[in-house]
Amino acid sequence: MRVATRDGGPAPAVRRLLEARARSTNTTISGGLATLFVCYCPIGLGGRILIDAWLSLPLPALILILVGFYGASALVLIRLSFGAAVGPWARSFRGVVAPFVGAIVTIFSILTGFLASDVWDRNQRAAATVRGEGASLVSLHALAAALGAPHVAIDRAIRAYAIAVVDMEWPRMENGEASPEAEAAQDELLQTVAQSDFAAGNAALDRLLLDTVLKVREARGDRLALSADFSENFKWTCVLLMALMAQISVAAVHLNEAPAQIAAIVIFTASIVLVIGLIATHEGPFQPPLGISPAPIAKLLDIVPDS
Numbered sequence: 001m002r003v004a005t006r007d008g009g010p011a012p013a014v015r016r017l018l019e020a021r022a023r024s025t026n027t028t029i030s031g032g033l034a035t036l037f038v039c040y041c042p043i044g045l046g047g048r049i050l051i052d053a054w055l056s057l058p059l060p061a062l063i064l065i066l067v068g069f070y071g072a073s074a075l076v077l078i079r080l081s082f083g084a085a086v087g088p089w090a091r092s093f094r095g096v097v098a099p100f101v102g103a104i105v106t107i108f109s110i111l112t113g114f115l116a117s118d119v120w121d122r123n124q125r126a127a128a129t130v131r132g133e134g135a136s137l138v139s140l141h142a143l144a145a146a147l148g149a150p151h152v153a154i155d156r157a158i159r160a161y162a163i164a165v166v167d168m169e170w171p172r173m174e175n176g177e178a179s180p181e182a183e184a185a186q187d188e189l190l191q192t193v194a195q196s197d198f199a200a201g202n203a204a205l206d207r208l209l210l211d212t213v214l215k216v217r218e219a220r221g222d223r224l225a226l227s228a229d230f231s232e233n234f235k236w237t238c239v240l241l242m243a244l245m246a247q248i249s250v251a252a253v254h255l256n257e258a259p260a261q262i263a264a265i266v267i268f269t270a271s272i273v274l275v276i277g278l279i280a281t282h283e284g285p286f287q288p289p290l291g292i293s294p295a296p297i298a299k300l301l302d303i304v305p306d307s
Contacts, residue, residue: 051233055283056175059290063277070273073244074265077251082258094255104249108242108272115239116279118231126226126285127292133219134296137162140193140212141304147205155304157192161185162300165220170294173286176228186217227286243272 054065081090141158144151161182169179193213250268254261285292 051236052230055230055236055280056287059281059288062280063273066273066277066280070243070247070269073247074269077247077265078258078262081251081255081261091255093252096252096255098253101246101249101253104242104246108239108246111235111239111242112275112279115231115235118235119279119282122226122229122231123282123285123292126223129219129222129226130292130294131296133216133223134299136212136215136219137297137300138303140209140216141300143205143209143212144196151196153192154189154196157185157189158300158304159306161189161216162297162304166294166298166301170286173224173227174284174288174291176224178224182220186220189213190217227284230283239276243276246272 054062057065080086137158141151141155144154164179164182164185169182172179190213193209196209247265247269250264251261254264281290
């Protein structure tokens with residue numbers, strides 16, 4: 001039955017309900033647009049997007065932004081559920097059964113597992129690449145020494161390359177950049193081995209030396225590629241949005257009592273911040289403080305004599 005005033009307009013109670021629903025709809029649309037803007041807005045001349053910028057932040061700032069975002073969303077959900085403005089309308093949805101949360105959280109868990117698998121795999125490949133680069137340098141030094149001929153030039157080139165990588169290139173890899181000094185040292189090492197006559201008359205040994213130094217160059221290229229590699233932004237967007245949807249589902253099944261909803265949202269928010277933060281801190285294989293160490297290459301400075 002329609003309730004109307006004498007002038008034909010809706011009753012004040014109905015009018016307030018309609019206005020509350022309109023405000024809620026506008027808030028939902030604005031929140032969705034804001035989320036899409038945050039996820040996809042390009043910044044900088046390189047066209048980087050904000051997810052890349054967030055993942056490139058130092059660890060404290062990265063965690064602080066994550067806590068701030070999901071902490072703010074939790075506060076907004078609690079306010080919407082029990083606030084004076086839209087609380088009565090939000091609580092009209094009471095009756096959503098608890099198992100409903102399981103479906104949303106399951107989807108969130110699957111997407112998080114895919115993302116974590118990508119990040120962990122990239123870190124493992126980066127660590128293996130660094131170990132392979134160091135092992136190739138050790139093999140090159142051992143092969144040159146085993147030939148029984150003077151190999152001072154190769155040792156000097158190996159040390160110069162190791163110093164350039166550890167002291168100059170490693171800090172730059174935090175931003176996915178290479179070092180011109182390391183590039184020059186790599187070219188000098190390759191040229192020194194190619195022009196050496198240690199294995200003159202023995203093509204097999206000469207080829208073995210060249211193959212070893214080429215493995216060093218290939219490993220460096222793979223290392224630089226992994227330092228500049230991030231997971232697809234679409235995957236991060238899905239995980240971040242599904243975490244928000246999971247928060248909403250937790251709030252939806254706890255509309256009867258404010259203390260119960262607050263406790264549930266706080267526990268769940270802390271959990272998603274812990275999981276997403278753990279993955280995000282390992283997104284960059286060479287980003288401190290959890291980045292891969294240059295120790296396999298730095299140990300060459302102890303193995304190869306300073307001639």
